[in-house]
Amino acid sequence: MLTRNLSLIALLAAAAVPAVAQAPAGEAPKSMTKAQMTASIDGRFGMIDTNKDGFLSKEEIGAVQQKVLQQASTARSAQIEAEFKKLDGDSNGSVTLAEFKNAVGQVKASETPDQVVAAIDTNKDGKIAAAEYRTGPLAQFDKLDVNKDGTLTQQEAAAGER
Structure with missing residues (x-):
């Protein structure tokens, strides 16, 4: 089944991607109508x-x-x-x-300590409190907890990664 899907993907990629992505380097791909795509x-x-x-x-x-x-x-x-x-x-x-x-x-490091503090320090006092540190990860948890039951299941986490 996987081989069949890969073959299909290869054919579709060969059929569709070049038509849409043929924009010069640095330029956004040009839009395409459904009729152009079909052609x-x-x-x-x-x-x-x-x-x-x-x-x-x-x-x-x-x-x-x-x-x-x-x-x-x-x-x-x-x-x-x-x-x-x-x-x-x-x-x-x-x-x-x-x-x-x-x-x-x-x-x-991808970011300097100053950049990390600036990104997380919401009250701009130059340091990160536990509540500030918690905000981003908890917001992500809430976003992934689709049924809002306060428990993040493996299915919800996996769905959020897509």
Whole structure:
């Protein structure tokens, strides 16, 4: 079932995503009408239906999957090679521990203590009281507790993660 869903997702992605997301870098995707989307999907269908019988056979779907996988594999290989070259500081074809550590860098906090205090300190006295500290997590709890019974079930928590 999972394989079937992945195949369907690959076909749908190949059919729909390029049509919607074809905006130059840095620009928002252009809007698309349902008629334009339908035309785009039909065009992709036509490209997959290589024998032009109006149906997609297992063989045609398999050929498209192979093409998509090959393109993804080629792109991933190029990405891996580029990342390796960034790590290989002396360009000798191997990465030393020192080069790796240099590329990875040091662990840093994502926010400064001042930023944390500013975000949580609602009364702006420069320190965080227990009530202020509690506010964000309790608001999230209340949001996830859909039936408002004061108990967060695994189902509610899982639904909130989606």
